[in-house]
Amino acid sequence: MAEFTFKQQANTSLREKVTHDLREAILNGHLLPGARIKEMEIAEQMGVSRGPIREAIRQLEREGLLLSYPYKETVVADLDADEVQNILMPIRFHIEWFVVKRYLDKLDDGFFGKQQAIIDEMKAAVANGAKSRLVDLDILFHQSILEMASERTVMLTWQSIVNQIRLHFSKNLPFYNLDHMEKDHQELLDAFKTKDLVLIQQAILKHLDSDDNLLCFAK
Amino acid sequence: MAEFTFKQQANTSLREKVTHDLREAILNGHLLPGARIKEMEIAEQMGVSRGPIREAIRQLEREGLLLSYPYKETVVADLDADEVQNILMPIRFHIEWFVVKRYLDKLDDGFFGKQQAIIDEMKAAVANGAKSRLVDLDILFHQSILEMASERTVMLTWQSIVNQIRLHFSKNLPFYNLDHMEKDHQELLDAFKTKDLVLIQQAILKHLDSDDNLLCFAK
DNA sequence: GCTTTGTATTTTGTCAACAATTTGCGATTC
DNA sequence: GAATCGCAAATTGTTGACAAAATACAAAGC
Numbered sequence: 052m053a054e055f056t057f058k059q060q061a062n063t064s065l066r067e068k069v070t071h072d073l074r075e076a077i078l079n080g081h082l083l084p085g086a087r088i089k090e091m092e093i094a095e096q097m098g099v100s101r102g103p104i105r106e107a108i109r110q111l112e113r114e115g116l117l118l119s120y121p122y123k124e125t126v127v128a129d130l131d132a133d134e135v136q137n138i139l140m141p142i143r144f145h146i147e148w149f150v151v152k153r154y155l156d157k158l159d160d161g162f163f164g165k166q167q168a169i170i171d172e173m174k175a176a177v178a179n180g181a182k183s184r185l186v187d188l189d190i191l192f193h194q195s196i197l198e199m200a201s202e203r204t205v206m207l208t209w210q211s212i213v214n215q216i217r218l219h220f221s222k223n224l225p226f227y228n229l230d231h232m233e234k235d236h237q238e239l240l241d242a243f244k245t246k247d248l249v250l251i252q253q254a255i256l257k258h259l260d261s262d263d264n265l266l267c268f269a270k
Numbered sequence: 271m272a273e274f275t276f277k278q279q280a281n282t283s284l285r286e287k288v289t290h291d292l293r294e295a296i297l298n299g300h301l302l303p304g305a306r307i308k309e310m311e312i313a314e315q316m317g318v319s320r321g322p323i324r325e326a327i328r329q330l331e332r333e334g335l336l337l338s339y340p341y342k343e344t345v346v347a348d349l350d351a352d353e354v355q356n357i358l359m360p361i362r363f364h365i366e367w368f369v370v371k372r373y374l375d376k377l378d379d380g381f382f383g384k385q386q387a388i389i390d391e392m393k394a395a396v397a398n399g400a401k402s403r404l405v406d407l408d409i410l411f412h413q414s415i416l417e418m419a420s421e422r423t424v425m426l427t428w429q430s431i432v433n434q435i436r437l438h439f440s441k442n443l444p445f446y447n448l449d450h451m452e453k454d455h456q457e458l459l460d461a462f463k464t465k466d467l468v469l470i471q472q473a474i475l476k477h478l479d480s481d482d483n484l485l486c487f488a489k
Numbered sequence: 490g491c492t493t494t495g496t497a498t499t500t501t502g503t504c505a506a507c508a509a510t511t512t513g514c515g516a517t518t519c
Numbered sequence: 520g521a522a523t524c525g526c527a528a529a530t531t532g533t534t535g536a537c538a539a540a541a542t543a544c545a546a547a548g549c
Binding site: 062063064067102105106109110112113114115121122128130131134135137138139141142145146149202203204205207208211212215 | 324361
């Protein structure tokens with residue numbers, strides 16, 4: 052039996068907690084696109100000084116969630132559905148394909164089990180109408196693929212797009228037909244299980260397309 | 271004739287100047303990968319306080335040039351040539367293709383003239399052996415394509431990869447055969463001039479490949 | 490000699506005050 | 520009454536001081 056060890060302490064700085072809370076507020080729709088971010092207001096509400104707030108703003112600006120105009124104001128960004136579909140989603144597809152191709156040998160039963168558990172929870176979430184949980188599960192499914200690689204550039208690229216994708220889906224959830232969700236991801240997972248790169252590529256491409264088609268107002 | 275107007279004042283904050291100078295120091299190789307960034311040291315050298323330095327660090331972290339470990343240190347990132355070639359360059363290709371496809375009507379003589387001027391300067395730079403200028407010109411050529419769109423997501427994505435690409439090329443310049451440079455870009459521009467999307471796509475794909483093949487140690 | 494412990498130093502993280510800039514608004518002028 | 524000006528308030532930008540954490544290193548114990 053493995054010897055007992057303590058878990059690593061979190062050791063998160065205030066800045067990271069602020070970034071996290073501010074990000075969640077945006078993703079959960081408590082701060083809507085166009086809403087002005089006043090540093091002092093948020094600092095008081097959180098009970099911290101403006102320093103960590105400002106650093107968080109710089110980070111979220113890069114994540115595409117905030118727009119900052121020097122000396123003027125910073126506001127919550129608005130996303131263009133078309134840009135998300137035609138720029139960010141294909142980038143996600145691309146890095147996913149890169150990782151799967153390169154780390155094919157890491158596609159083991161442990162991985163498949165984890166993915167299957169996510170899909171099963173999707174099924175439950177669809178049944179319960181737990182829509183926001185579905186968005187999280189979708190992100191989780193795709194992120195866990197990328198985490199196999201744990202390559203810096205992969206994760207950095209992912210982080211620079213993931214929250215825009217998440218916000219887009221949260222915002223447009225009413226326009227999506229969620230019933231497909233479980234089936235689409237199951238097909239993707241089944242393709243992974245074959246370990247056949249041709250089949251996997253086809254499945255990823257199809258997954259991308261299916262997302263596209265679900266968007267009612269797609270151009 | 272157009273009426274005379276004054277140019278917009280720069281109105282750059284200290285934070286932005288610090289970010290710029292720090293970025294240039296990294297791109298010009300004055301701060302090598304692994305080098306530790308000490309906030310106080312840089313603040314003293316620049317004659318500013320640590321606030322703007324810290325905000326610049328947050329930004330450059332997101333640009334992939336710095337790595338920050340909370341409560342410990344931040345160091346200059348090292349880039350994996352393979353990741354740049356297989357992740358970042360295809361992303362560049364992708365957003366370029368997206369922009370050209372969508373803004374085909376903006377491909378006018380003014381645009382072609384600007385691009386031709388860049389290529390002409392490439393020719394001169396190759397002749398003079400002005401290598402670092404060549405890297406700038408390559409970036410400039412591709413950036414001016416994206417600037418046609420002035421779409422937020424396009425520019426944000428570009429900014430999150432451009433400096434990694436620039437650093438990669440600066441670093442690996444000795445391994446590239448620069449003679450191709452002018453010819454490759456001329457082919458791309460000629461394809462744009464046809465306004466034929468099939469030809470343009472072929473040219474972009476070929477351009478991506480040619481970059482790939484120039485890399486002597488490519489896997 | 491090697492490990493462990495305590496301590497000084499260095500460095501990062503946070504804060505609260507101050508400066509610079511923008512914005513809102515009322516007074517003034519034509 | 521519309522435009523301009525000047526001032527006050529609000530907000531962002533910057534700073535220097537203080538707090539917390541990590542590191543380096545010497546001393547103590549085995």
